[in-house]
Amino acid sequence: MSESYLEIQLDQQPIELCKLLKIADLVTGGGEAKIVISEGYVLLNGEVEYQKKKSIS
Template identity: 50%
Template structure:
């Protein structure tokens, strides 16, 4: 599990994945989201620019990211 400290109101989903280096590039992040491989709060998230806020939980593969 990864804990991510959010210092702004939100972060876009693909930016979070790139920032945490869970993907190799922005293009790969977009493909993962489009292919339904990313979950937001337990449900598949297809919006590449979904606003991730404090209290959210993102999962990609076996990695779980908790937003603090």
């Protein structure tokens, strides 16, 4: 099984995780972002992140 990672550099900090997924064009909208986060599909620094409004800096 192959894993892929996306590294994103932020010009403006902080940003909420669900908004970051939308900006990075990884989801089509906020609803989808909340679903993928709550179902454990998002890794942040190598660990599963469940907080939709997690502040990323």
